[in-house]
Amino acid sequence: MADTPSPDSFDAIVVGAGPAGSAAALALARAGRSVVIIERGPFPGSKNVYGGVVYARVLDDVIPNWWEQVPVQRWVVRRSTMVMTGSQAVTVDVRTQAWGRPPYNGMTVYRADFDSWLADQAVAAGASLVTSTVATGLVRDGTGRVTGVRTDRPGGDLASRVVIACDGVNSFLAKEAGLLPKADAAHHTLGVKEVLALPAEVIEDRFGLAPGEGLDIEMIGCTRGIPGGGFLYTNRDTVNVGVVVSLTGLAASGVRPEELIADLKEHPAVAPWLRGAAVKEYGAHLIPEGGYDAMPALAADGFLVAGDAAGMTLAAGLWLEGVNFAIGAGLAAGRAAAAAIAQGDVTAAGLAGYRKALEANFVLQDHKRLRGAPQLVLSDRMQRQYVQLICDLAEQVFTVTNPEPKPGLVKLLLRGARRHKVRVRDLVRDGIETAKVFR
Amino acid sequence: MATVEFRVGARAHIVVDSDVCRSCTTKACVSACPANLFAPTSDGGILFNYEQCFECGTCYMVCNSEGAIEWTYPDGGQGVVFRHG
Amino acid sequence: MADGGQGPAPAPVGPSPVGPLVVACLDPADLRQEVDPLTGEVRADWRRADLSASDGAALEHSLRAAEAWGGTVLALAAGPPGLDPVLEQAVALGARALRVPWSDAHSGPAVDAVALAAALAAAISQAGPPALVVCGDRSPSRGIGAVPALIAHHLGAEQALGLVSLTVDQSSQVVIAERRLDGGWRERLRVRAPAVCSVEAAGVRLRRAPFAAALRSSGQPIPVAASQSGVASTGAQLRIGGPRPYRPRTKAVAPPMGGTHDRLLALTGVLVAHDPPRIVGPLGPVEAAGELLDFLDGHGYSPPSGPAQ
Ligand SMILES: Cc1cc2nc3c(=O)[nH]c(=O)nc-3n(C[C@H](O)[C@H](O)[C@H](O)COP(=O)(O)OP(=O)(O)OC[C@H]3O[C@@H](n4cnc5c(N)ncnc54)[C@H](O)[C@@H]3O)c2cc1C
Ligand code: SF4
Ligand code: SF4
Numbered sequence: 001m002a003d004t005p006s007p008d009s010f011d012a013i014v015v016g017a018g019p020a021g022s023a024a025a026l027a028l029a030r031a032g033r034s035v036v037i038i039e040r041g042p043f044p045g046s047k048n049v050y051g052g053v054v055y056a057r058v059l060d061d062v063i064p065n066w067w068e069q070v071p072v073q074r075w076v077v078r079r080s081t082m083v084m085t086g087s088q089a090v091t092v093d094v095r096t097q098a099w100g101r102p103p104y105n106g107m108t109v110y111r112a113d114f115d116s117w118l119a120d121q122a123v124a125a126g127a128s129l130v131t132s133t134v135a136t137g138l139v140r141d142g143t144g145r146v147t148g149v150r151t152d153r154p155g156g157d158l159a160s161r162v163v164i165a166c167d168g169v170n171s172f173l174a175k176e177a178g179l180l181p182k183a184d185a186a187h188h189t190l191g192v193k194e195v196l197a198l199p200a201e202v203i204e205d206r207f208g209l210a211p212g213e214g215l216d217i218e219m220i221g222c223t224r225g226i227p228g229g230g231f232l233y234t235n236r237d238t239v240n241v242g243v244v245v246s247l248t249g250l251a252a253s254g255v256r257p258e259e260l261i262a263d264l265k266e267h268p269a270v271a272p273w274l275r276g277a278a279v280k281e282y283g284a285h286l287i288p289e290g291g292y293d294a295m296p297a298l299a300a301d302g303f304l305v306a307g308d309a310a311g312m313t314l315a316a317g318l319w320l321e322g323v324n325f326a327i328g329a330g331l332a333a334g335r336a337a338a339a340a341i342a343q344g345d346v347t348a349a350g351l352a353g354y355r356k357a358l359e360a361n362f363v364l365q366d367h368k369r370l371r372g373a374p375q376l377v378l379s380d381r382m383q384r385q386y387v388q389l390i391c392d393l394a395e396q397v398f399t400v401t402n403p404e405p406k407p408g409l410v411k412l413l414l415r416g417a418r419r420h421k422v423r424v425r426d427l428v429r430d431g432i433e434t435a436k437v438f439r
Numbered sequence: 440m441a442t443v444e445f446r447v448g449a450r451a452h453i454v455v456d457s458d459v460c461r462s463c464t465t466k467a468c469v470s471a472c473p474a475n476l477f478a479p480t481s482d483g484g485i486l487f488n489y490e491q492c493f494e495c496g497t498c499y500m501v502c503n504s505e506g507a508i509e510w511t512y513p514d515g516g517q518g519v520v521f522r523h524g
Numbered sequence: 525m526a527d528g529g530q531g532p533a534p535a536p537v538g539p540s541p542v543g544p545l546v547v548a549c550l551d552p553a554d555l556r557q558e559v560d561p562l563t564g565e566v567r568a569d570w571r572r573a574d575l576s577a578s579d580g581a582a583l584e585h586s587l588r589a590a591e592a593w594g595g596t597v598l599a600l601a602a603g604p605p606g607l608d609p610v611l612e613q614a615v616a617l618g619a620r621a622l623r624v625p626w627s628d629a630h631s632g633p634a635v636d637a638v639a640l641a642a643a644l645a646a647a648i649s650q651a652g653p654p655a656l657v658v659c660g661d662r663s664p665s666r667g668i669g670a671v672p673a674l675i676a677h678h679l680g681a682e683q684a685l686g687l688v689s690l691t692v693d694q695s696s697q698v699v700i701a702e703r704r705l706d707g708g709w710r711e712r713l714r715v716r717a718p719a720v721c722s723v724e725a726a727g728v729r730l731r732r733a734p735f736a737a738a739l740r741s742s743g744q745p746i747p748v749a750a751s752q753s754g755v756a757s758t759g760a761q762l763r764i765g766g767p768r769p770y771r772p773r774t775k776a777v778a779p780p781m782g783g784t785h786d787r788l789l790a791l792t793g794v795l796v797a798h799d800p801p802r803i804v805g806p807l808g809p810v811e812a813a814g815e816l817l818d819f820l821d822g823h824g825y826s827p828p829s830g831p832a833q
């Protein structure tokens with residue numbers, strides 16, 4: 001076919017048809033550049049597991065009215081944050097119908113559907129997509145500049161002016177380029193999740209939802225003291241339940257990840273929601289959780305990194321967002337690469353527009369603002385003592401102790417602090433720290 | 440595991456060197472692997488089957504000894520296929 | 525549609541035909557269909573359609589046969605346009621591709637195998653006289669495996685089904701086929717072309733397409749065979765009843781003999797001497813085979829001593 005670019009040279013090669021890769025290819029194709037996406041799975045999304053909610057406003061100006069075409073499961077109108085111990089739970093529940101109308105806020109969606117859809121958008125814009133192909137390494141010239149990738153297909157060495165690594169967490173390309181350490185357990189968490197089948201009407205009844213509306217719950221304190229948290233998201237006729245735990249904590253505890261999901265499903269606050277649900281899929285995936293301070297350099301000569309490959313998931317207790325950051329970064333990387341190609345300078349300096357664009361938009365600004373969050377949320381005090389403290393405090397405030405008079409809040413707080421060996425000094429300091437981190 | 444599709448490739452994409460594992464004190468992989476693929480053997484080594492792997496990367500990240508795990512992705516199109524994700 | 529500008533009789537895409545025609549008859553399907561445990565309803569996702577292992581073997585055998593004969597491969601599938609990405613894979617491997625539009629090709633055992641085979645045979649004949657037609661021996665869409673035999677009938681070709689190996693004789697149009705028999709025996713058949721063969725996924729895997737070919741074929745329109753007006757549906761050969769709970773027939777079992785104590789002893793085997801399980805650490809293949817043979821020997825399973833070794 002005449003419009004197929006010659007296979008041995010492209011303006012850009014994008015590795016990985018996840019949200020970052022498809023967004024990057026979309027931006028390049030829109031700029032009129034020849035671009036091929038290489039994906040190792042048989043279809044985009046087949047290798048990807050996440051929690052379940054995508055915040056897609058980032059697509060507003062690239063795919064107008066995206067909400068009319070996206071393969072959505074439910075629009076999230078309720079967000080809860082749950083602090084729990086083995087037998088207690090304190091929930092903060094936010095509901096607004098505004099999130100159920102265009103332009104919407106969050107949606108639940110299956111990755112197999114969403115990633116395929118986004119890749120289709122890139123292909124429709126003129127990008128090529130080759131699936132079932134692993135990029136096994138980088139091709140570099142004498143100066144170390146990246147000039148292409150190797151793939152595991154016969155005759156699979158490809159040349160391009162820019163390579164954009166969107167190959168997700170574990171990015172072997174970023175590792176090969178020397179941007180990421182080989183293994184870094186301290187800055188990664190493991191997410192395991194079950195997809196549980198329940199009829200749509202049952203989900204709507206149990207979670208107080210109208211058809212098409214969804215709920216998103218983030219939980220803390222449900223991981224046997226291993227730093228991490230849990231989540232529950234509603235799809236049309238399934239519910240995602242899972243936990244995210246620190247790799248070092250998990251390894252040291254000797255607890256199996258499935259046990260943590262089993263615990264969560266049996267928790268008295270969660271079990272009634274899931275009664276009678278059958279497991280449809282179990283999966284696992286890593287999350288880069290180092291935040292801003294663990295992010296690698298984002299560009300090298302002829303080479304850009306975007307999305308999870310560059311550690312861009314914002315995972316800090318109240319948030320578990322990565323897809324939106326990946327799309328934001330992918331779009332910026334694609335545009336920067338297109339501009340650099342047009343300028344004829346694809347060195348790291350020529351590609352510097354990428355980082356500038358990210359610093360100017362939410363991707364790096366959010367990460368920078370919340371740079372202290374991962375450490376704070378995963379800290380031992382936050383994970384064990386404060387969870388207990390909050391649950392006990394709430395329980396005692398609402399326990400009617402007649403004929404004793406009600407104790408004062410401060411007294412309860414101090415009593416709880418003493419019981420859980422929390423020093424008031426730490427409490428105050430962490431309070432200030434939290435205010436600073438989440439300011 | 441029965442809920443997930445695995446297109447098993449002919450090549451083992453992860454190879455564990457049981458000789459290195461014999462001197463490992465943590466055996467962190469055994470409990471951390473979400474697919475439960477690392478089985479300790481009576482002689483202190485590790486028996487590993489690659490077929491039902493999620494390709495998550497947990498094992499090489501938590502591994503205690505350099506060189507015990509040789510980790511690559513399966514060949515294109517092979518390996519785990521998630522339907523929901 | 526794909527055949528819009530290509531005239532009344534669409535030519536299959538791919539290299540123009542030279543030499544003998546080898547047809548790979550494929551049945552791409554969702555390899556993991558969901559069955560609702562309550563209603564028995566089967567849900568297939570077209571976007572996940574792929575070749576089953578035996579269809580992959582069929583395509584690989586076709587490519588090898590065409591190479592040996594200097595011929596061309598036609599990859600043929602019946603079904604909706606959702607199958608086209610699978611046929612693109614065959615195009616990337618150098619085959620031509622053709623899709624027969626067929627709406628109920630994947631309705632499992634209820635498919636009208638006679639009509640489907642007639643439509644496939646008609647499409648094959650249209651593409652030219654085939655030297656060899658290779659099918660997978662097992663249908664991922666729960667068919668009953670009658671299609672290859674019916675195609676052979678329609679084409680008036682020889683048939684050899686359920687093969688574990690298939691090689692072609694380079695100099696003559698003869699196919700050497702191997703098939704399992706009971707008791708570990710095999711039979712080797714010499715089948716004259718034109719022939720229809722169905723193969724198991726034994727010993728071969730589909731080769732991978734070169735990158736450039738995969739790129740070129742992706743998104744290429746797959747031509748559609750002209751509709752077969754002559755093929756009249758005769759209705760399904762199998763009728764499927766509604767799902768019912770499984771009710772096995774009751775089986776009369778003789779009442780137990782002897783006292784409770786004796787029965788308990790016999791059931792638990794506590795007084796019977798037996799070897800404790802033994803773990804023989806990771807061994808090389810040779811030692812492991814030796815261990816297994818010794819064990820079988822020691823437990824009276826040694827092979828009958830005869831002239832054959
Ligand atoms: C348990 C869990 C829960 C999460 N929950 C949420 C959530 O609720 N909301 C949210 O927004 N984010 C969530 N995230 C984060 C989100 O999944 C990621 O941030 C996002 O997927 C990153 O997109 P990406 O395109 O950078 O990488 P990925 O989505 O990982 O895509 C990488 C792609 O590259 C391919 N690939 C990798 N290596 C190669 C190679 N060598 N050759 C060819 N192809 C290759 C892969 O197959 C994959 O398709 C969660 C993550 C996890 C693990
Ligand atoms: S942690 Fe590493 S070295 Fe230790 S047993 Fe597991 S694979 Fe072997
Ligand atoms: S990659 Fe993940 S699933 Fe596979 S063996 Fe390692 S830890 Fe287990």
